[in-house]
Amino acid sequence: MTILCNGERVEVTENLYDFLCYWASNQEGSSYIWIDALCIDQHNISEQSHQVNIMGQIYSAADRVLVWLGPEDDSVYLAFDIVERLNSLEPQARSALNPHEVTTDHLNLLLDLTRWKALSHLFSRTWFSRAWIIQEAVFARSCTVICGSHTTSWDTLANISRFLATSSWTTFLRNPAVFEDNADQWYNTPARLAAQHKTWKGSHKDGLLYALIRARPSACQDPRDKVYSQLHLGQADIFPDYNLSESEVYINTAMYILERSGSMLLLTCVEGEAFQTPAFCLPSWVPDWSVQKFVGLRMTGYRHFHAAIRRSPTYSVSRDKRVLDVEAVKLDDIVETSDKKENLRANLHSPTFWHLISRLPSTYATTHGIQSREEVVWRTLTTNRGSVLADCRAQYPAPDGLKYSFRDWILWRYATSLEEPATFPIPSTEHNILPTQDELEDTCKRAANDPAYLTALAHRASLFDLHYSHAMLQRPYRTKKGHFGIGTQCLREGDSVWLVSGCRVPVIFRPIEGSMRHRLVGGSYLHGFMDREALNQEDVNFEMVSLE
Secondary structure: OEEEEOOEEEEOOHHHHHHHHHHHHHOOOOOOOOOHHHHOOOOOHHHHHHHHHHHHHHHHHOOOEEEEOOOOOOOHHHHHHHHHHHHHOOHHHHHOOOHHHOEOOOOOHHHEHHHHHHHHHHHOOHHHHEOOHHHHHHHOOOEEEEEOOEEEEHHHHHHHHHHHHOOOHHHHHOOOOOOOOHHHOOOOHHHHHHHHHHHHHHOOOOHHHHHHHHOOOOEOOOOOHHHHOOOOOOOOOOOOOOOOOHHHHHHHHHHHHHHHHOOHHHHHHOOOHHHOOHHHOOOOOOOOOOOOOOOOOOOOOOOOOOOOOOOOOOEEEOOOOOOEEEEEEEEEEEEEEOOOHHHHHHOOOOHHHHHHHHOOOOEEEEOOEEEEHHHHHHHHHOOOOEEEOOOOEEEOOOOOOHHHHHHHHHHHHHHOOOOOOOOOOOOOOOOOOOOOHHHHHHHHHHHHHOHHHHHHHHHHHHHHHHHHOOOOOEEEEEEOOOOEEEEEOOOOOOOEEEEEOOOOOOEEEEEOOOOOOEEEEEEEEEOOOOOOOHHHOOOOOOEEEEEO
16 A cells, blocks of 8 residues: 655555554544654664664653554454443452353343454454554553544453453353464453553563563564563663574573573573574573463462572573573472373373372472372462452462362363263372262263253363463473472473572473583472472582583
8 A cells, every 4th residue: 555655655554554544534633643664664774773772762752552453344343342341340240250151142242152252353453462562552651442433442451351361261262162263362462561561660670571471472573573672661771783683682681681680580481492493593591582372380470489589599601602500409300291281171081190190199298288189289280379350369379269170170171071081080088179980970971961060060160270271381290209390391201300599480401411511491380399498408409500
């Protein structure tokens, strides 16, 4: 599309052309408007670097920021309608809505499937997936969301996004049987941006790392922009240099974070070789920010955990920036692993999982008292955190009541399995947390003949399912000494679990064959080691470990 700008013909995208037509038709009087695609010469590297460096100032100084989602289609009205209806409810009333009751033409419009599909389609629009838009919303003094002829405030959209991202509606919206385009949904984007606004206002010392973590799923045409788009959000003193390679940008960023924040949180942002771009040839301890998967335990700052935070970080980096030496102590070796969490949810009767569980000790002595094997399992699978859905607060340790939803969750996953279950859990205590084989078989039969029963069971299981599904790229494991944990799906038998001085959670190392060095595999939750328990032992001997 061609427009006339300052007397010159300029080619613009169809989306920008649509916005300009909208603006010309709806704006009263004249006004200045700043559009990055027109105001930055995308072919001039020097100008691009300079403009990128001041974009945060531009959005902060703007009277108003306009978010253009594109022209409307037949579903936009329904999407904006359900947004306004949800926003008008009190938090408790929103939390009472049950996604398992959603049907086509439901008398309650908040449970009408057509409206939910419209909302899903709205959040599938490209704008929500872009990394550069984060600063638009975070820095804006006032922000209006526009889609065709429909508008709403950014605060309203963020409020609904937060509700969707922290309730059982998030698993509902991910269901490919209901939403064909669910892989492209970005319903949690406004909630992530609201959290980033809070961090930016607080001038947190880990601000850049927090911004990069929250921007992880967002997309950029240039991988370097995954860092450059977040510099002002993290208040980082880095000048965007497009003459550097992707590898140089990511390594320099990791160095900057280590030097400025002194935080070992950086080590938890790595997830193993499956989450690194081979062409970048990054050291194992440097996160590859171009990877858009939700990696890690899905907690931005791990503030609930204090595994080794009491010890000051001790580290050094080699002159060629390839090797990181850290002070660490080995906790245990991984001797058995299970299927990754995503596969377990689809096939909970996996023999590898229940066989692993059966080899754990029947009881554990923890700082929170004696816990049964079953309790250790459900707490570990949820990283021992629970949410108060009405106000989105997280609790640590998770409330005991979550165990009842865990029991219903097992029954529900067996009842909805596409395969005939061949393996069953073996209850080992009198606490009655795990259902017996007879209970599971009876539940499967009843669910097959009673849809209302299955719906009620799914609703009771949804609380645990929400917490379990929050971080899916994880794999349960058992250690040599009988401890139970979860970590990146890249972990394997022979890896070891370590505490690194100054790091809030344990990390997993892999020895390099024929060398004294290790590769970093990723962060981990290891039950019984998240609250400085290991540091209180007398025989804890830290050593320097080289990571490459």
